[in-house]
Amino acid sequence: MFRTVSVGHKIHEYVFGGPAYLGFAKSFDVYGDGSLVIALAGGHTTGSVVVFVTLPSASPVASGKRYAFIGDLTWQYDGIKRRAERPWLLRTLADSDAGQVREGIVLAAALVDVMRVVPAHDVGAYDGIPVLPRVMPS
Secondary structure, eight states: OHHHHHTTSOOOOOOOOBOOBTTBSOEEESSSSSSEEEEEOTTSSTTOEEEEEEOOTTOTTTTTOEEEEEETSOSSHHHHHTTOOOOHHHHHHHOSOHHHHHHHHHHHHTTTTTSEEEETTOGGGGTTOOOOOOOOOO
16 A cells, blocks of 8 residues: 555655653654644554644634544544444454553543544544645745
């Protein structure tokens, strides 16, 4: 799959050399300013991540709003609200480390009062997220 989607795209390798971030053990601050932080949240698959986005406070669209894009820690927001894992069979088939997934769900659930938590497969969780203008490289 990787070879198929990566053709023609510049690939950047990064290392989780940063400190713990909001409870997640390892992180990588993409720009060094906290606006885009990737945190290791293994368990669903090896190398699963949570992507934390903080919009600029000067943004006219969504000033200073924060988001945690949690990927597949849960497939629906309800899993975060209830701190619920996938059903046993799906967990067995889909997750590489159920203990890490449980830990990630607890950490993500603790974030709901400070930022918007967005699971990858919950279309409703994306409602109201602003579409920012594309910035073209100069």
